Amino acid sequence: MTAAAEYTIESAVTSVPAAAPEVAAAHYAARLAFEADVSDVHTDLASGAPGIVVVDSRSKVGWDQGHIPGALHIPTARIPELAPQLIGKDVTVVTYCWGPGCNGATRAALAFARLGYAVKEMIGGFEYWAREGFEVESATGMSRTAPDPLTAPVSGVACAC
Numbered sequence: 001m002t003a004a005a006e007y008t009i010e011s012a013v014t015s016v017p018a019a020a021p022e023v024a025a026a027h028y029a030a031r032l033a034f035e036a037d038v039s040d041v042h043t044d045l046a047s048g049a050p051g052i053v054v055v056d057s058r059s060k061v062g063w064d065q066g067h068i069p070g071a072l073h074i075p076t077a078r079i080p081e082l083a084p085q086l087i088g089k090d091v092t093v094v095t096y097c098w099g100p101g102c103n104g105a106t107r108a109a110l111a112f113a114r115l116g117y118a119v120k121e122m123i124g125g126f127e128y129w130a131r132e133g134f135e136v137e138s139a140t141g142m143s144r145t146a147p148d149p150l151t152a153p154v155s156g157v158a159c160a161c
Contacts (some may be wrong), residue, residue: 036094038121038129039152039161045070053087054094054122055079057108062098064139068129071096072090076104079111092118099127124151 019027044052045068054071056063063073074082089092093112096102105121112119122129131137133147146155 026144034120038122038124038132038134041068041094041122041130042132042134050089052094054096055087055090055108055112056126057095057097057104058126062126065135066126066130066138066143068096068126069135069142070139074108076108076111079108080115083112083115083117087117089117092120096118096121096122096125096129099125 018024018072033115041052041054043049047055051129052064054068056071056073057076057079058067058073059075060073061134067073072086073088083093093109095105095108095112099109100123102125109119109121131148131150132152133145135142135144
């Protein structure tokens with residue numbers, strides 16, 4: 001037998017076995033209960049779907065640089081003070097911050113949850129909103145960039161995933 005025949009290739013993926021299907025289903029259902037992606041948030045805002053309020057938790061500088069049209073601006077530190085005045089508890093709050101490298105939306109979601117709100121974090125944050133080519137509002141007006149082909153179909157049509 002040759003040395004090559006004795007060598008067994010091991011899978012990096014299956015070296016830790018996948019969870020049982022029922023455990024995996026519970027895990028992924030839980031993730032969807034905590035998160036919404038930018039495409040779904042955009043679809044709801046564009047259609048006027050009731051029941052969500054989108055909150056930008058960044059500083060005023062970030063907000064002025066660009067934000068989701070129709071979002072409320074409540075910096076994370078001010079959520080306990082402002083949320084009860086601005087948002088009823090009959091909606092789901094969707095928080096966002098800069099992007100996947102920032103946990104500001106997570107901190108904001110925690111603040112809302114502690115106040116008794118139903119809340120989800122928008123994964124990808126403002127970065128992926130802009131990269132998918134959705135309209136952005138800033139201190140200078142509205143703008144839109146072409147969709148980044150690494151994040152969305154260049155046609156601008158939702159990926160329908």
